[in-house]
Amino acid sequence: MTILFFILLIFMVIAAIIAVETKDLLGSVICVGAIGAGGSLMFLFLRAPDIAITQIVVEVLGLIIMIRATISRDLTLITGDREFFGTVVSVVIIFVIFMAGIEVFGTLPHFGSPKFAEVPGSPSELYIKNGLRETGAANVVSSVILDYRGYDTLGEVTVLFTSILGATVILRAKSRKLVEEPDA
């Protein structure tokens, strides 16, 4: 199983390098999508299907926005040379993340016995043990984010609501003043 993670990690690193280095903006966006698909597959093989579904779906919507943004401009090819220093720094950072990933995969605990739950009386242990009995939800993730940690989800909904409110007000086609006073 670990070899699969290494293959996925190498795939994602290569896609990231191409996304940084290529001169075609559309190809760069597609490489970003490849990174997202690799991340989703990795979450799936790490047995976190909730996160895998959310990752792939949000990635698709983000890609649609980015492709619309690049295609609607005439110029999809970058002209001129790239800055040498920025390229070197980004490649070095990608390499460091790759090495850190190799280290992390060596220390992963087995499925169903997370490191947090080894401490007696810790919240993770209580959630895993009592989740079905106390909330009735078969999906432990759902019982945590909507019952035990409902405040966090309330904060998330509030942040989303406020940001959409701001976007709706700012991005109107016509401001209200122009509608009321067409002469002004």
Place this chain on the structure above:
Amino acid sequence: MKGMTIIVKTVSSWVKVFIFLFGINIVLFGHLTPGGGFAGGVILAASYVLLMLAFGRQFVEENLPLGLASKLDCIGAFMFALIAILGIVFGGSFFLNFLFQKYLSGQALHLVSAGTIPLLNIAIGIKVGVSLFLVILMLSISCKGRE
């Protein structure tokens, strides 16, 4: 600028139903299977975005007008807060799962179980779906206005 070719329109008019039903499935069974309100809501938004790309913005605005979308957005957020406040009324604590503990415990691993968790999932699904749809609609409108 009236959408794409007839091939894309035909295929997307078949596929849109399945995407929408899959989103509803993910939202409704969020407390039993992987998924939940957020992922299902994004899938619901994606079905409308597919329609917007294939048929043009005008078609989508006739089906889900801007005013109705804003109202649904507010209804989702209000429903979430209302269920949380009902916990105070019926059980004495904010965000209490009063349905499961007192009134309708249901049977584990069945659709009617887990009390308020499916209701909260539905609220988040409406909220997230309409919100992301509004974001893309707003971006499209503002791009059109600038040209």
